[in-house]
Amino acid sequence: MEPLKPVRKRQILEASPSATPEEVAEYEKLLAERFTVDPDLPRDPATLNLRQRKTDRLRELRQKLFPDAEAETNGGETTATR
């Protein structure tokens, strides 16, 4: 997963003053973690439950970090900001 550019991290925090760098880091960790599990292997119920809890937390963080991005589901970043 491509790392966020430093300028983008600053923009996220500026746009969402109640968010913390630790929450950005947790959001990034949860995003990256999704790719470390083979999505095409069967999972037991406990693993699926854990994954769902992580997804719920990821969405909670997303709403906090990108409050204006819900409509376009783009995480708040546009090509122009890259």
Place this chain on the structure above:
Amino acid sequence: MANSSPVVTVLNPGDTTKPNPFTICIVANPALEAPWQSRQFVVDPITLSNAAFNGCAKYIQDVLFGNLPGQRELFLADPAIAPKIRVVTLFVSGLPALDANSLVAQDADSNLLVARRVAFQPFLVRYGLVADVAYGVSASTTHTRASAWFTSDDDARPGVGFTLDGVALAHRYYCLIPGTVGIHVTATSMTALHEFGHALSSYSNGMVVDLYVDSNPALNCKAGRPIPPQFANYNAATLASDPLRDTLGYPPGWNSYHCELLDPGFPALMDDYWLAPDSVPEHCQHDRITRQFLTDRIRAKIQR
């Protein structure tokens, strides 16, 4: 939109003495799944610009083989390796926005482009192609950040054995599902090579994970404090830990740690290469175990 003839371009012929040389495919994504796992599809704008796709394919080829200005990570440029790697691009326009034509999705929880990994092989077979690693290039108007899935190895078939901390693993010759990358047409710098590091690695024989988050243990990442001097034993070679995560530092609260760097002056390529101290990400290289692992893995595959 009329269905155009597919344009297959061989950028690097690879080992023409073999029936199935190690192959990297770079494909213009015909249809985006938006959002990911919604089964709703739209035509990807990349299909409207063969020139933009070709520019992106050239960028990917350049960074893979160490040809960006100032680039220091050159493991694929080794003259014993580079000529053995086949690189092929595929551009098709006018395909309907259907499941079978969709190689890249837009994540609902971020601006990540996500490769639809199981769609690649059946799509490529339609054009007579087989990939070990495949890039799906998108011109999404909202999602611009690259991501990758590791390879699912075919562990029932042979490979070159190795040991990692006493565990027997193998650099498999063949895959069940290729390593796949979703990447934006505007990607720059080390992004395509960073994603290649993920995609070439393996769910069952060594995962190369992101080092800029507090990742769980993998080939290039371990967990625990205090950080021990020895990171790993790879094929009887003892590799040291990076006690400092030089130039970046391990944030308080992290449990993970990394392997020694080849150049302590720059972040590892799987770490945050945007934070190169001289602001030149092209100066970043893989850490020691990642470099060795990826080199051994590609050497195994090109000899099959």
